[in-house]
Amino acid sequence: MLPADSHVHTEWSWDAHAGDMVATCARAVTLGVPAVAFTEHVDHARFQAGPADEPMVPPPFDAEGYLAAVEECRHRFPGLRILTGAELGEPHRHAEQVAAVLATGDFERVLGSVHGIPVGGDGYAEPPALFARQDDPAQVVRDYLHEVVALLEGSDVFSVLAHVDFPLRAWPDDAGPVDVTAFEAExxxxxxxxxxxxxxxxxxxxxxxxxxxxxxxHDLGGDAVSFASDTHDPDGLAHGFADAVRLAEACGFRPGRSPVDLWGRA
Ligand SMILES: [Zn+2]
Ligand SMILES: [Zn+2]
Incomplete structure (x- = not known):
C-alpha cells in the first residue's frame, strides 16, 4: 500500500493555479493512495525578485473556506482519509500571524518551511533570487540551511520539516551538478x-x-519520515512514491499502523 501524501496543494493555496481539491481526492482514489493531507500555503513574507523590485505579498489564506472544503470532500470520498494541514512559511518570523491562522480550526499535519530568507528591510528572497544575488551558489545553500536551524529553534507550531533541500530545486545550471555531500556539515x-x-x-x-x-x-536518531509530492495540481499526487518508499525502507523506516501515521524507525 502506498503511504499518505502528506504535502499537497489545491486551489486554496495562492500559487496553485491548477489546484483542485475535489479532483485531487478523485485522483487519490484512482491511484490507491489511502490518505492525503492538504497542506496549503500560509505565507506572510514579502518576497522580492530583485533588489529594485516591489515586494510581492501573498494573499491571505482563507482558513474557514478551506476547512469547509475539506469537510465536504470527507463526505464525498468516505473511503479516503483526508487530513487537514498547512505549510507554514517562515513561522519563526511571523509567529503572531501564524498563531491566528492556526487558531481558526484543527490543522492535523502542519509543515514548517523556509522559502525565503531576509535580504534587508522587510524583504525576503527565494532561492532563484538568492542565486542571482550571490556569486557563490554553495553559500546560498549554506545560508538557507542556517535559516532552517533558526526555523527549528524559533518555532514549535509545526511537526514536519518540509523540503530541507529546497534551494537545490533552483541550483543554477552553470554551476554544474549538485553534490549534496558538500553540505554534509550544515x-x-x-x-x-x-x-x-x-x-x-x-x-x-x-x-x-x-x-x-x-x-x-536515521543515523542521527531521526524517528519519523513523511512522504511528500508537494504537488500543486491533481496529476502530481504521490508522484515518485514507489521509489521514495524503497528509499525510506532502505534507510531503516517502516509504515505505521494506520496510513495516516508517519513512518517510524524499523
Ligand atoms: Zn514549500
Ligand atoms: Zn508545498
Whole structure:
C-alpha cells in the first residue's frame, strides 16, 4: 500500500493555479493512495525578485473556506482519509500571524518551511533570487540551511520539516551538478536539531531527496519520515512514491499502523 501524501496543494493555496481539491481526492482514489493531507500555503513574507523590485505579498489564506472544503470532500470520498494541514512559511518570523491562522480550526499535519530568507528591510528572497544575488551558489545553500536551524529553534507550531533541500530545486545550471555531500556539515546540523525536537523529516519527491540525507537522518536518531509530492495540481499526487518508499525502507523506516501515521524507525 502506498503511504499518505502528506504535502499537497489545491486551489486554496495562492500559487496553485491548477489546484483542485475535489479532483485531487478523485485522483487519490484512482491511484490507491489511502490518505492525503492538504497542506496549503500560509505565507506572510514579502518576497522580492530583485533588489529594485516591489515586494510581492501573498494573499491571505482563507482558513474557514478551506476547512469547509475539506469537510465536504470527507463526505464525498468516505473511503479516503483526508487530513487537514498547512505549510507554514517562515513561522519563526511571523509567529503572531501564524498563531491566528492556526487558531481558526484543527490543522492535523502542519509543515514548517523556509522559502525565503531576509535580504534587508522587510524583504525576503527565494532561492532563484538568492542565486542571482550571490556569486557563490554553495553559500546560498549554506545560508538557507542556517535559516532552517533558526526555523527549528524559533518555532514549535509545526511537526514536519518540509523540503530541507529546497534551494537545490533552483541550483543554477552553470554551476554544474549538485553534490549534496558538500553540505554534509550544515545538513547534519539541521537534522540533529530536528531529531532533538522530536519532529519528522519530509521525504520529498518533487526534487527527490538524496538517499544519503535520509541515511544521515536515521543515523542521527531521526524517528519519523513523511512522504511528500508537494504537488500543486491533481496529476502530481504521490508522484515518485514507489521509489521514495524503497528509499525510506532502505534507510531503516517502516509504515505505521494506520496510513495516516508517519513512518517510524524499523
Ligand atoms: Zn514549500
Ligand atoms: Zn508545498
Amino acid at each position: 545538513l547534519r546540523e539541521v537534522l540533529r536539531v530536528l531529531a532533538a525536537s522530536g519532529r519528522a523529516l519530509e521525504v520529498s519527491t518533487k526534487r527527490p531527496i538524496e538517499r544519503v540525507v535520509v541515511r544521515w537522518w
